[in-house]
Amino acid sequence: MRLGHFHALRPVCPACRLAGAPVPLSLVCIEDEQDEIVRAGVLGCEGCGARHPILDGLPILVPDLAQFLTDNLFYLTMRRDLKPGVAALLAEATGPGGGLDAIRQHVSSYGWDHWADHDPAESGPEPIKPGQVVRVLAKLLDGLPTEPEEGPILDLGCGAGRTVAELTERTGRLVLGIDMSVPLARVAQDALVGGHVAYDRRRGGLRFERRAFAVPTNALADVWIADAIALPFADETFALATALNLLDCVRDPKAALAEIGRVLSPGGACALATPFDWSGAATPFANWLGGRGGEEGDSAALLDAFLSDGPQAAGALRLSRPADETEWQIRLHDRSAMHYVTRLSWSAKTERSLSS
Numbered sequence: 001m002r003l004g005h006f007h008a009l010r011p012v013c014p015a016c017r018l019a020g021a022p023v024p025l026s027l028v029c030i031e032d033e034q035d036e037i038v039r040a041g042v043l044g045c046e047g048c049g050a051r052h053p054i055l056d057g058l059p060i061l062v063p064d065l066a067q068f069l070t071d072n073l074f075y076l077t078m079r080r081d082l083k084p085g086v087a088a089l090l091a092e093a094t095g096p097g098g099g100l101d102a103i104r105q106h107v108s109s110y111g112w113d114h115w116a117d118h119d120p121a122e123s124g125p126e127p128i129k130p131g132q133v134v135r136v137l138a139k140l141l142d143g144l145p146t147e148p149e150e151g152p153i154l155d156l157g158c159g160a161g162r163t164v165a166e167l168t169e170r171t172g173r174l175v176l177g178i179d180m181s182v183p184l185a186r187v188a189q190d191a192l193v194g195g196h197v198a199y200d201r202r203r204g205g206l207r208f209e210r211r212a213f214a215v216p217t218n219a220l221a222d223v224w225i226a227d228a229i230a231l232p233f234a235d236e237t238f239a240l241a242t243a244l245n246l247l248d249c250v251r252d253p254k255a256a257l258a259e260i261g262r263v264l265s266p267g268g269a270c271a272l273a274t275p276f277d278w279s280g281a282a283t284p285f286a287n288w289l290g291g292r293g294g295e296e297g298d299s300a301a302l303l304d305a306f307l308s309d310g311p312q313a314a315g316a317l318r319l320s321r322p323a324d325e326t327e328w329q330i331r332l333h334d335r336s337a338m339h340y341v342t343r344l345s346w347s348a349k350t351e352r353s354l355s356s
Ligand SMILES: [Zn+2]
Pocket: 013, 014, 015, 016, 017, 023, 045, 046, 047, 048, 049, 050
């Protein structure tokens, strides 16, 4: 956690904010800090007494901390210094789809797309090119109808962190990425703050190869663990919110839209890309935004309704220009990639939506 981000964004206790009383978090103790970067410490709430850890540079700012730690203890405390041969043996012994294999596959796909263009050992042939996420973000930023007003930027569901780096380079502003995936947030933290990327790149099956290389850092970029449907920020903190592939990865997409609207300043802009790739594991079926039979089955139409005046409006965001689409691909291994058509959507927190 960069102290600059902590002081500029003034995070609030997520539990107290949900209860209607946003209490600023304070730094209770710093156990490991260097060059304004806190690697280990504790953030605390004077309202409810909650204590939130900063672990390997990642503050964990979720409302139900006990549940999150219980669900993620393996990822939070797993060793990261395993040599490639030992890591391979452990993954093979615990089997395909086991905890270690699932992490390696996930980090391989997103680590590669986000950062492989900086990897000097990267060479073809590949079914797709890395940096898909950079291209999709550029389309979102180029499509903004107006320049965002002054203020910091929130990148929700930042994954391995490349979008945060791109946003700082393109705008020169303070950017915070948030994600709930501990393995991906660790890749992002290492890259954005530590300046290095290390991950196992999948060749096929359980065959992986270790990749490690340097990437540029930027003091304007940081990543925290936080929940898009319970953001640890006061109202009107950000000027721009971006989210690639977030809505079909959260428990409650409509609540996430309302939260984004809440933390944007008046006139603040929101740019979303979503492939509407619903899964019951990420989003309970009852909360899917479309993706079902009947009149409410069209996800794109329902998203537009959530971002329009009317009974279905999901908070303060209103569409600011017509939606668009673009291709988006994710590498699985040497011979396979998933191919999506992702929807691009632009909205803003308008004066009109504020009064309604
Ligand atoms: Zn509290």
